[in-house]
Amino acid sequence: MKTLGRVALYTALSIAAITFIYPFLWMAASTFKPPFEAGALGLMPDNPTFENYKVMWARAPFGRALVNSILVATTITLAVLVLGSITAYAMARLNFRGRPLLNAVTTAVLLVPGQLTLIPLYTLIVQLGWIDTYAALIVPYLFNATAILMLRQFFLQIPQSLIDSARMDGMGELRILFTIFWPLARPALAIVAIFTFMGSWNEVLWPLLVVREQQLMTLPQLLTVFALGGGAGSLGVSLAAAMILVVPVVIAYVFLQRYFIESMAGSGVKG
Amino acid sequence: MPSVTFDHVGKRFGDTSIVEDFDIQVADGELLVLVGGSGSGKSTILRMLAGLETPTTGTICIGDRDVTALPPRERDVAMVFQDYALYPHMSVRENLSLGLRLRKMPKAEIDRRIGWAGEMLGLAPLLDRKPKQLSGGQRQRVAMGRAMVREPSVFLFDEPLSNLDAGLRAQMRIEIGTLQRRLRTTTVYVTHDQVEAMTLGDRIVVLAGSRIQQVGRPIDIYRAPVNRFVAGFIGTPPMNFAQGRLGNDGGTPVFVADGVRVALGRDVVDEGTADQPVTLGIRPEDLRVAAAPHGAAGSPDHALAGRVVLVERLGGTSHVHFDVGPHRMMASVTSDQLPDVGDSLAVRVLPERVHLFGADGRTLRT
Numbered sequence: 001m002k003t004l005g006r007v008a009l010y011t012a013l014s015i016a017a018i019t020f021i022y023p024f025l026w027m028a029a030s031t032f033k034p035p036f037e038a039g040a041l042g043l044m045p046d047n048p049t050f051e052n053y054k055v056m057w058a059r060a061p062f063g064r065a066l067v068n069s070i071l072v073a074t075t076i077t078l079a080v081l082v083l084g085s086i087t088a089y090a091m092a093r094l095n096f097r098g099r100p101l102l103n104a105v106t107t108a109v110l111l112v113p114g115q116l117t118l119i120p121l122y123t124l125i126v127q128l129g130w131i132d133t134y135a136a137l138i139v140p141y142l143f144n145a146t147a148i149l150m151l152r153q154f155f156l157q158i159p160q161s162l163i164d165s166a167r168m169d170g171m172g173e174l175r176i177l178f179t180i181f182w183p184l185a186r187p188a189l190a191i192v193a194i195f196t197f198m199g200s201w202n203e204v205l206w207p208l209l210v211v212r213e214q215q216l217m218t219l220p221q222l223l224t225v226f227a228l229g230g231g232a233g234s235l236g237v238s239l240a241a242a243m244i245l246v247v248p249v250v251i252a253y254v255f256l257q258r259y260f261i262e263s264m265a266g267s268g269v270k271g
Numbered sequence: 272m273p274s275v276t277f278d279h280v281g282k283r284f285g286d287t288s289i290v291e292d293f294d295i296q297v298a299d300g301e302l303l304v305l306v307g308g309s310g311s312g313k314s315t316i317l318r319m320l321a322g323l324e325t326p327t328t329g330t331i332c333i334g335d336r337d338v339t340a341l342p343p344r345e346r347d348v349a350m351v352f353q354d355y356a357l358y359p360h361m362s363v364r365e366n367l368s369l370g371l372r373l374r375k376m377p378k379a380e381i382d383r384r385i386g387w388a389g390e391m392l393g394l395a396p397l398l399d400r401k402p403k404q405l406s407g408g409q410r411q412r413v414a415m416g417r418a419m420v421r422e423p424s425v426f427l428f429d430e431p432l433s434n435l436d437a438g439l440r441a442q443m444r445i446e447i448g449t450l451q452r453r454l455r456t457t458t459v460y461v462t463h464d465q466v467e468a469m470t471l472g473d474r475i476v477v478l479a480g481s482r483i484q485q486v487g488r489p490i491d492i493y494r495a496p497v498n499r500f501v502a503g504f505i506g507t508p509p510m511n512f513a514q515g516r517l518g519n520d521g522g523t524p525v526f527v528a529d530g531v532r533v534a535l536g537r538d539v540v541d542e543g544t545a546d547q548p549v550t551l552g553i554r555p556e557d558l559r560v561a562a563a564p565h566g567a568a569g570s571p572d573h574a575l576a577g578r579v580v581l582v583e584r585l586g587g588t589s590h591v592h593f594d595v596g597p598h599r600m601m602a603s604v605t606s607d608q609l610p611d612v613g614d615s616l617a618v619r620v621l622p623e624r625v626h627l628f629g630a631d632g633r634t635l636r637t
Contacts, residue, residue, distance in 0.1 A: 159354060159356065161352040161353070161354050161355075161356035162356050162358065164318075164321070164323050164343075164350070164352065164356065165350070165352060165356035165358075166358075167322075167323065167342070167343045167344070168321060168322075168323075168343045168344065168348070168349065168350055168370070169344070169369050169370035169373055170343075170344035170370060170373040170374060171344075171373060180358060183360040184359065184360060
């Protein structure tokens, strides 16, 4: 009976796993199929070809878009980590006037849906003359309330005695943050980095609003314009463009995944 | 010249007073222990000396330098924390050397100091390990080593033994005492454990309710506590107390309470204190126990009549708990002939060891 239950469980899990992974594998496989084969459900192309990638590359500046996306997402991620952890450190560990207010405001920001600020933010960007610039893509995302609150929560768990000890060893606050807190908060930083990078990487709406120049477009934006505008011409080419979007994220995730697993037990050594 | 001077130091957080009028000089090379319960302000005093808190009033000097407003790194003090506060991601060597590297000390000198401290504390084989890989006692030694390599003018210890088990605590207590006597570095040591205070301190400061209760050599405080709090706090097992009145029995001053009548061997009763409510205090080792014939009563020769409720046999000594009227008392005895539970006892009080406390808790007489 026990064995039977286990078989049923694993069968159900396998079906679920296949259901989840199949469309992705199919997409990957279809990018290597010629147009007449594109609709087939098989995972192995009968006539493998790189034609879809060549066509895609020739029709729109995807290389440039890839560089744009990497530049924008990396800059935003680094800024969110550095500026966010500085803010979080102050909110968690320093005493200053207005700290409760800052905490409240940061939390309140989470409650405001992004779509609500879209129009005021757009107007602001126009006023600043930042339309069709990297600044329009990057600056609005430099601070992230979710990241600040996540890091603050993690920083609150680090024992006060470590800060005291570092101060007595002669460290200033920034050095404490980057040489003591950062190594201990690696799991939290990794999670924030992954979510920030993914969020920025996949963002379509905002770039569509503030960038019209094709050379400045990010990858998902160009992909959207390209696919919806009928520029692709065939399913294989559309999917090839989508692959370019997905692969870096998958690689990044595989690379950072170990930080999720890495034990959080390292923070605060007690007897 | 005193090594550390607290000049009427006070600390408030909002409306709450944590430390009031703390006024102490610590002599060069002295080990001063601050002892008190939680909320007595002892850790705050240490943190103010370290520069981690700023006094609300008063000044703190190290040597002849006023350090009240200086940040921790400019004070030439090093601290050992209760939870050791070792950097978990750094090796023992990095933990030891970090403070020196930040002070731009030459590498050769850093190595010399780590070698010296490592040898003194037996850390040499552990230098490349992470704190996680060390036992509690080893972490404790690393924390001490980190303070030692700084060669500071003052050592601060903040309840350094609280996280260790009993056996290791006793061992590390001896090591700290030995080390301090070898280095002769001025040391301020905070603890809630009066045994640590008694065994380690050149002098003890007993704190309660944000204020100094008594300052003195351990044995002086033990023998002559200035109030009931200190009497009850210092000494294990703790002092016995009985509430009653002072009386006069044909010219002899006596302490009288329900079931208790103790003739006092000295002239403690004057006009002001006669018939006042007082508390009698007597340490367990100052009681002499003998089996008594049934019905024996307290007599003027300093005897109490009690009934045994519990006997704790510790080996060398035993604790005999007994009731005298409404008072539960305990005698510490070395005799092999221990009474059994339910036995009647005649307990003799050593009159010269009796403590008397007035209604305000202060010790009567001098």
